[in-house]
Amino acid sequence: MVQNEDGERPHEGRAGANAALASAVDAVCAADPLRARAEAQRAELVERARLAATASYEVLVDPLVRSRAERREAAERALVAELATALRMSEAHVSGLIEESRLLVNELPQTLAALREGRISPEHARVILRAAAELPPEVRGRLDEEAAVLAADRTPPQLQRRLRTLRERLHPESTTERHRRCAARRAVWLDGGSDGMATLLLHLPAPQAQGAFDRIDRVARSLHEMPGEKRTIGQLRADVGAALLIDGETDGAERRSTGTALPVGIRPRVAVTVPVLTLLGRSDEPGTLEGYGPIDPETARRLAADAPSFTRILTHPETGAVLSVGRTSYRVPADLRRHLLRRDETCRFPGCTRAASAGDVDHGVEWQHGGRTDADNLAHLCRHHHRLRHTSTWQVEHRPAGVLHWTSPTGRRHVTHPARTGPPRGRAAPGREADAVKDEPPPS
Secondary structure (H helix, E strand, O other), X not given: OOOOOOOOOHHHHHHHHHXXXXXXXXXXXXXXXXXXXXXXXXXXXXXXXXXXXXXXXHHHEOOOOOOHHXXXXXXXXXXXXXXXXXXXXXXXXXXXXXXXXXXXXXXXXXXXXXXXXXXXXXXXXXXXXXXXXXXXXXXXXXXXXXXXXXXXXXXXXHHHHHHHHHHHHHOOOOHHHHHHHXXXXXXXXXXXOOOOOEEEEEEOOHHHHHHHHHHHHHHHHXXXXXXXXXXXXXXXXXXXXXXHHHHOOOOOOOOEOOOOOOOEXXXXXXXXXXXXXXHOOOOOOOEEEOOOEEEOHHXXXXXXXXXOOEEEEEEOOOOOOEEEEOOOOOOOOOHHHHHHHHHHOEOOOOOOOOEHHXXXXXXXXOHHHOOOEOXXXXXXXXXXXXXXXXXXXXXXXXXXHHOEEEEOOOOOEEEEOOOOOOOOXXXXXXXXXXXXXXXXXXXX
């Protein structure tokens, strides 16, 4: 009788392995409906929270907000911030979760029931939700009935293909009208990666996207044929696309010669902070790219030395104090504002990663209530969270070293810390408005 090294007969070993695998697969299949039921329950609870927020404006909205429409909008923003900070998720994700939950609970009862009973997965439900969101409310019920049946024996990609056909059949609008509406949602996103990389995404009408790619591809392929060129087509496309965006032609902009074949349009404004010893080549401490984070020392040195589109900020090796700011910017900010930009880097609301340079400087204790214009009472907020702070019942308390203590409308507490600490760059007392860094009013 043939045996393996462990003294087992081969067929017995295979049978045991098959049984173990079958048991593991059965366990996974048994657990999946639990995940689906939990997803359905979460949708119902999120919708309950939305209804509670709608019914209790006074808890979420500042009493000074009078208009009913403004109060409803402020309550929705406050709810999104409340859930996002409690769940440690982005506000964009939570905003989508709230809308998906509203749609699932109120307009897709068959899909909700199938999810609650574990007959479809959360991935199937999301495919149905995306298709339903693209239809007018009056025909979503028909999609719901058919989709719940179609999902029973199809994978999410298979279901998506079938629903695309079903959507075309049910949609009362013409393709032209739908394209016009969808084109209004064109946008650009920046997704920070790791190891000094990031992804730039453009959502465009197909002709523009195809035309942009074709131009990048043609230039890349012409460069690829040049003697000595070692970059791949993919690398060349990336380099060409970046060059066109950063130094390419912009309609109506003054053209300036750069010694390249491409005219220069509007210059981007990005700050790179470099420890002075790193710039001198005596340290490998990373630099910091505004809106992104740490970058390798070699890249930091190169940008600080000869990249005209970047503002150079040098920092003291011991104190971290700002030593100098490059003169590539059109406008040189006040010392205090520079210090705050360097200290905060991003919006200081819990969980927000929007760049501080694109936001507002906010007084913790407002100027008209005796607040001082100094580093201990100032912090950057993006426009969205600046407006939220002044229209809702979110509260903020400034602590030493730039630490902010936030309290949500329901009493949850969150702490945000500055990206860096360092000496304040000046102080202005109330009444010295000409010398003060003005607090931008909340966006209307």
